[in-house]
Amino acid sequence: MHYMVDPGLYALGNPDDQAPVLVTANYKMSFDRLREAIPGRNAWILVLDTKGINVWCAAGKGTFGTEELVRRVAASGLTQVVTHRELILPQLSGPGVAAHEVRKRSGFTVIYGPIRSTDLPAFWDAGFKATAVMRRKTFTxxxxxxxxxxxxxxxxxxxxxxxxxxxxxxxxxxxxxxxxxxxxxxxxxxxxxxxxxxxxxxxxxxxxxxxxxxxxxxxxxxxxxxxxxxxxxxxxxxxxxxxxxxxxxxxxxxxxxxxxxxxxxxxxxxxxxxxxxxxxxxxxxxxxxxxxxxxxxxxxxxxxxxx
Amino acid sequence: MERFVYLKDVVTLALDPEKCIGCGMCLVVCPHGVLRMNNGHARIVNRDLCMECGACSRNCPTEAVTVEAGVGCAAAVINTALGRDGSSCCCVIEPDKDSGGGGLKTSQSARSGCC
Incomplete structure (x- = not known):
């Protein structure tokens, strides 16, 4: 139970209505790795209820999925918080989230970010574009x-x-x-x-x-x-x-x-x-x-x- | 960097070029570079690298890419065969139900490289 973060919308730094929205699981390590990867930046973090399970596993199980994402976007009142309509998701949430469904049902466009949170600064600085290397799951x-x-x-x-x-x-x-x-x-x-x-x-x-x-x-x-x-x-x-x-x-x-x-x-x-x-x-x-x-x-x- | 390839010619991944509209979402979500763009359509180029995670088919707006998604985990297969909860393996587990298993840490740190 101590591995969980409460689901919902969090502010990192001093985000305004233009700041990007990063989505993650409510497994504490997922949340912490995301925060620690982008020190000094302003962003919104939307934490989904994945029962304390990390992104990839939760996506495979469906808890990090379209349903929960659409529900959490609505529950957090995100449309009043930001003026843009984009969500940045970890690539490994792909097995659970159907980007086109999310767009249809919430109005938000899903942008898949890098697999590793450590690639986030480079991804961010490139205008939210991931390189081919960032998209590959390794097993070092x-x-x-x-x-x-x-x-x-x-x-x-x-x-x-x-x-x-x-x-x-x-x-x-x-x-x-x-x-x-x-x-x-x-x-x-x-x-x-x-x-x-x-x-x-x-x-x-x-x-x-x-x-x-x-x-x-x-x-x-x-x-x-x-x-x-x-x-x-x-x-x-x-x-x-x-x-x-x-x-x-x-x-x-x-x-x-x-x-x-x-x-x-x-x-x-x-x-x-x-x-x-x-x-x-x-x-x-x-x-x-x-x-x-x-x-x-x-x-x-x-x-x-x-x- | 080592490149891992699992068994040959075994995955259920399929692509219907007739249905493909060339949006490229399958390329984006695939963690193993299985697909590539070719003349405005996606194509399977590294079939044996596919791990059947299902991200491509889930994100395909026209159902052009299909795969029988699942977790490639021997313990889950054994548990299912023995009539136990097949999901009580690896990472796919409910922490609350984890009484007889390997413990909370075990269940969550498998595939932990993905957070």
């Missing part, structure tokens, strides 16, 4: 990296459920006794699962353009394969145990498919995947991940029985 290393914590939080819940199960099974299996087995097999399971999470939710997003393939699952699978190969090569503890080769084989299955699954889920955070594409990818990727996961877990469990 920096933009991908800030999403990593979000992905990690998403996996936390599952890790808390799955990791204790590995500890428990590790203790019950093998002939080293409960506590020793738990330490021996469970500890490595934790390390292996964490490396799968790092591969799929940290390394794949960051190294996205350099990983092979177009499907996210494939990129994540390759990253997981590399990670599991490294882990199995470097981990020599318990090498002489009878279940060791089977156990390592299990992780060569589990780590890549977990990584592939997590990478697949990163499609939701990316800025260029289509729903049709994601559906197509999932048609082969999900069965593949399930098969690999089941095979890996069976191998791991059977490795505990080998004495």
């Amino acid at each position: 290393m920096r933009e991908r990296t800030v999403l990593v914590p979000v992905e990690l939080v998403g996996t936390l819940k599952w890790s808390l459920v799955i990791l204790p199960l590995f500890f428990l099974a590790g203790g019950l299996g093998g002939d080293a006794g409960f506590w020793a087995g738990m330490l021996q097999n469970g500890l490595f399971a934790v390390i292996a699962m964490l490396s799968a999470v790092v591969a799929g939710a940290v390394l794949t997003p960051m190294l996205l353009p350099w990983l092979p393939g177009r499907a996210f699952s494939l990129k994540g699978f390759v990253m997981g394969l590399i990670t599991s190969a490294l882990l199995v090569t470097l981990w020599t503890r318990g090498f002489s145990e009878p279940g060791y080769p089977t156990r390592m084989m299990a992780w060569l299955f589990i780590i890549p498919v977990v990584s592939a699954y997590l990478a697949m889920n990163f499609t939701g955070a990316s800025t260029y995947t289509s729903l049709s594409g994601v559906r197509k990818e999932m048609k082969w990727a999900v069965p593949f991940q399930i098969a690999g996961g089941v095979a890996g877990v069976c191998l791991w469990l059977s490795s505990l029985l080998i004495t």
